Amino acid sequence: MNYQFSERMSTIRSSSIREILKITQNPEVISFAAGSPASESFPIQEFSELSKEIYEKNPVQALQYNVTEGYPPLLDKISKRLKEKFKVGNENDSTLVVSGGQQGIEFIAKVLCNEGDTIICENPTFVGGMNAFRSHGANLVGIEMDDEGIRVDNLEKAIKNNKNAKMIYLIPTFQNPTGKTMSLRRRKEVYELASKYNILILEDNPYGELRFNGEDIAPIKSMDTEGIVIYCGSFSKTLSAGMRLGFVNGPSKILQKIVLAKQVSDVHTNIYFQILTDKYLEKYNYDAHIEEIRNLYRRKSNLMIKTIEKNFDKRVQFTRPDGGLFLWCTMPDEIDINEFTKRALEKKVAFVPGHDFLPDYDEPCHCFRLNYSTPSDESIVNGIKIIAEVINEFLDK
């Protein structure tokens, strides 16, 4: 059978991340490729006790259909936390629980994008975000970043040059893949530009709770007086990635459409995990739990950075994140990053080559992403030393 697939899927290529993750199933491979939280960060004991309580006290509720918007007590807690901690959400906004931040992004693309619309994003950016937009026929225009985040001069040019620019997709805090954080000044400039040109912003913030150095910076959504920012968050990196719990806050008119999209897609987010999370937030100290994760990632990122400083050739540049899960390395231009990745894999070390994160698949790239949340301390030291050897092989050629 010659299967005829839809055009909307034709622009999505399978990313090398998936292929690399298959290889990293081999326990001999040291992997810096994942985007996963540390397994020791999961509140296993607490979840185990709460699960027992749920099934003893009110099992039917956990097994029955529920409302699309989200389990009401949990929805209240999320809205309250967004408001109190991040100043996100006003009287014209509402919140929706979704099956992971990824689903939030996909629904936003679904309800707002038409074929041929342009989405402007950071270059590089999160593959899942780009693929959500690509799957709804949108074109991506990537804008480079400097140390303060997306460059506003080029952002303005891109808005002017793309009459059908619909939205700016941004990960301002501990960006995936670069680990960069947009300055407050830049956030304000970006908001003003979006307001001037009447264009929406999607602020994707799954890592915002994971700051381990410096002071929190207000989300762009906290500046939104005009209803032009939609905000996506997630429990994936603070409680559990596998339970698939995220949330969207944004203008109620947009959220109403997303509720319809969710009814079409999966009716509601897994109710058992919503109840579990609600009970966890009620009974345990979520902030103290997050503080432990921050301490863990501070230690791991410091170890990785120190080992890089000691072992990598000085021609290799790298970012120093203040939070999140990743850092981003830039090799000298002459290095073929795919060959480099292959050679490291032969030596049983995995990471993600930069190409996967580019809005334009064919643009040259000499970068790679390293994750420090999942490998053990020993693997961080040994793996970075092996990458350093491969760097030397390539630079000495």
Ligand SMILES: Cc1ncc(COP(=O)(O)O)c(C=O)c1O
């Ligand atoms: C930038 C970014 N946004 C969204 C997500 C989606 O997270 P989830 O669907 O697990 O909430 C991820 C996951 O890695 C991410 O890196």
